[in-house]
Amino acid sequence: MVRHGLKQILADEFKKAVFGEARNAQEALARIWKEAWDVVVLDITMPGRSGLEVLREIRKSSPKLPVLVLSMHPENQFAVRVLKRGASGYMTKESAPEELVGAIKKVLAGGRYVSTFLAEKLASYLATDTQKPPQELLSDREFQVLRLIASGKIVSEIAKELSLSVKTISTYRTRILEKMGMKNNAELMHYAIQHQLA
Amino acid sequence: MVEDDASDAELIKHALRKDGLLFTVERVETSEDYLQALDQEPPDVILSDYALPTFDGYTALTLAQKMHPEVPFIFVTGTMGEEVAIETLKNGATDYVLKIRLARLAPAVHRALRETRERADRKRAVEQLRQSHEQLRALSVYLQHVREEERMRISRAVHDELGQALTGLKIDLSWLSGRLPRQLNALITKAREMSSHIDETIQTVRRISTELRPGILDHLGLVAAIEWQANEFQTRTGIECKVAHALNHTIMDENLNTVFFRIFQETLTNIIRHANASRVETDLYEEEGRLILEVRDNGRGITREQISNIKSIGLLGMRERAALLGGDVKISGTPKKGTKVTVSIPDAATPRANKRHHENSYSRRSRSGTTWFEANSRR
Numbered sequence: 257m258v259r260h261g262l263k264q265i266l267a268d269e270f271k272k273a274v275f276g277e278a279r280n281a282q283e284a285l286a287r288i289w290k291e292a293w294d295v296v297v298l299d300i301t302m303p304g305r306s307g308l309e310v311l312r313e314i315r316k317s318s319p320k321l322p323v324l325v326l327s328m329h330p331e332n333q334f335a336v337r338v339l340k341r342g343a344s345g346y347m348t349k350e351s352a353p354e355e356l357v358g359a360i361k362k363v364l365a366g367g368r369y370v371s372t373f374l375a376e377k378l379a380s381y382l383a384t385d386t387q388k389p390p391q392e393l394l395s396d397r398e399f400q401v402l403r404l405i406a407s408g409k410i411v412s413e414i415a416k417e418l419s420l421s422v423k424t425i426s427t428y429r430t431r432i433l434e435k436m437g438m439k440n441n442a443e444l445m446h447y448a449i450q451h452q453l454a
Numbered sequence: 455m456v457e458d459d460a461s462d463a464e465l466i467k468h469a470l471r472k473d474g475l476l477f478t479v480e481r482v483e484t485s486e487d488y489l490q491a492l493d494q495e496p497p498d499v500i501l502s503d504y505a506l507p508t509f510d511g512y513t514a515l516t517l518a519q520k521m522h523p524e525v526p527f528i529f530v531t532g533t534m535g536e537e538v539a540i541e542t543l544k545n546g547a548t549d550y551v552l553k554i555r556l557a558r559l560a561p562a563v564h565r566a567l568r569e570t571r572e573r574a575d576r577k578r579a580v581e582q583l584r585q586s587h588e589q590l591r592a593l594s595v596y597l598q599h600v601r602e603e604e605r606m607r608i609s610r611a612v613h614d615e616l617g618q619a620l621t622g623l624k625i626d627l628s629w630l631s632g633r634l635p636r637q638l639n640a641l642i643t644k645a646r647e648m649s650s651h652i653d654e655t656i657q658t659v660r661r662i663s664t665e666l667r668p669g670i671l672d673h674l675g676l677v678a679a680i681e682w683q684a685n686e687f688q689t690r691t692g693i694e695c696k697v698a699h700a701l702n703h704t705i706m707d708e709n710l711n712t713v714f715f716r717i718f719q720e721t722l723t724n725i726i727r728h729a730n731a732s733r734v735e736t737d738l739y740e741e742e743g744r745l746i747l748e749v750r751d752n753g754r755g756i757t758r759e760q761i762s763n764i765k766s767i768g769l770l771g772m773r774e775r776a777a778l779l780g781g782d783v784k785i786s787g788t789p790k791k792g793t794k795v796t797v798s799i800p801d802a803a804t805p806r807a808n809k810r811h812h813e814n815s816y817s818r819r820s821r822s823g824t825t826w827f828e829a830n831s832r833r
């Protein structure tokens with residue numbers, strides 16, 4: 257019912273387009289691998305494997321193929337995370353009548369689609385975040401690890417001090433570097449000294 | 455009866471018979487015979503001399519304690535110093551009767567038998583209590599499981615089926631209004647109103663489904679769900695809520711997800727209701743094969759009494775949930791500094807292969823029909 261309606265919306269706009277349908281993950285992947293498509297519109301809830309697994313497969317086999325995820329699931333839970341997993345856009349199904357055509361055009365042109373509402377939210381979130389010094393993005397535990405690294409301690413010493421495993425500390429370190437946009441301990445130490453964190 | 459003197463044995467039997475006791479006696483003199491007798495069927499009571507030519511009462515007591523601790527053991531002896539008597543009583547003898555006061559024997563035996571019976575009754579009652587505790591616990595585990603299954607089922611049914619149906623309606627309505635002649639303004643306005651009404655209903659469906667069990671937990675995993683929940687909490691309460699995790703993979707195991715997520719929710723609810731905190735810190739990490747969730751608030755701090763209070767059903771529920779997967783919950787508080795809740799569950803029992811299995815089982819249960827299609831817009 258929904259699939260038919262969606263196709264109708266697109267057919268009205270893209271008069272010469274060819275549509276292929278797949279009822280489950282297996283079928284979808286088989287067609288994507290065999291045939292040359294310009295864009296995939298993908299649901300998350302399907303019989304067989306989840307749409308998110310299909311997305312992962314597509315990213316592996318056809319990294320350039322745009323995938324617009326269209327699902328019933330709430331935008332605030334799913335949109336950003338699905339985009340992070342390599343989708344070109346995320347749209348809730350009920351927005352399709354108004355938004356689907358525009359979104360398809362956008363992802364076909366190589367762009368990304370999120371709803372206006374979410375885009376605004378992300379923008380204001382980014383705005384508040386970039387005003388803060390990067391260490392404010394860290395949790396207390398991460399900040400603690402940062403200070404210990406900056407004080408010249410090695411990972412195993414920090415692990416001992418916080419009674420956590422070396423592996424855990426290493427993962428914290430990676431996350432800290434990621435959040436601070438740095439490449440190595442030396443940069444961290446430099447930053448810490450400059451900002452008198454150590 | 456451990457007795458080397460046959461005539462003493464007769465006197466003892468006589469004393470018991472005189473009191474109206476009905477009984478049979480097996481008399482032994484050596485440790486071999488004694489052991490053999492104990493080995494067969496345990497007696498109702500053991501009467502033993504203290505000093506024997508080839509055997510001694512003290513050894514007899516020790517052996518009886520080892521083999522049949524529940525059988526009463528009474529020394530019937532010619533002489534026994536008070537110190538020795540007390541020593542034997544300490545070591546498990548029930549009583550002692552001097553041969554010159556055999557009139558005391560029958561009452562002593564009666565009392566010993568009664569006490570043994572009472573002890574057995576008590577033991578049985580304790581055992582029954584333990585069993586019914588266990589049954590109650592199993593029942594509560596079962597109920598919790600059923601409740602979670604129910605929530606999941608309804609959440610999905612509402613989300614997938616109602617959501618799908620409403621979306622279909624909206625798409626059809628939009629098709630219809632797109633074909634209405636321009637001059638029929640009133641109809642177009644009406645269609646627009648209907649459409650936004652459908653949107654609101656879809657939001658309601660989403661809210662109900664998320665409250666029952668959020669889709670993010672099953673589709674995107676535990677870390678995503680915790681982060682999302684923390685964010686919701688922060689928006690709703692204004693209490694800052696940060697999440698740090700040191701995991702490089704998503705946790706998709708359904709049971710682990712349920713336990714961690716529900717405990718997290720309960721912890722946040724407690725923080726809103728009791729903590730008066732302005733900040734919450736959450737850490738999720740793995741440590742020696744265990745998955746650990748640590749939630750710290752900077753509120754008034756839970757007290758020792760509140761932690762151990764049997765009326766703290768919420769805390770009990772958290773512990774029970776964790777225990778279900780072999781884990782535990784540690785709670786501690788510092789006055790005016792805050793409260794820390796640490797959940798630790800072994801994740802060795804839940805290999806990551808579960809993920810595939812889980813996603814399959816989800817889809818098998820879903821009845822959402824098929825809304826998957828590709829568009830090719832080559833012109």
Ligand SMILES: Nc1ncnc2c1ncn2[C@@H]1O[C@H](COP(=O)(O)OP(=O)(O)OP(=O)(O)O)[C@@H](O)[C@H]1O
Nearest residue numbers: 724725728729753755756760766767768769770793
């Ligand atoms: N974060 C916290 N800070 C301060 N006190 C707390 C905190 N969490 C729990 N408590 C105290 O511990 C008690 C027990 O908590 P518990 O969750 O078992 O019960 P509850 O929240 O009062 O009721 P419910 O059974 O509805 O959960 C609370 O009544 C409260 O006094």
Ligand SMILES: [Mg+2]
Nearest residue numbers: 723724768769
């Ligand atoms: Mg509570």
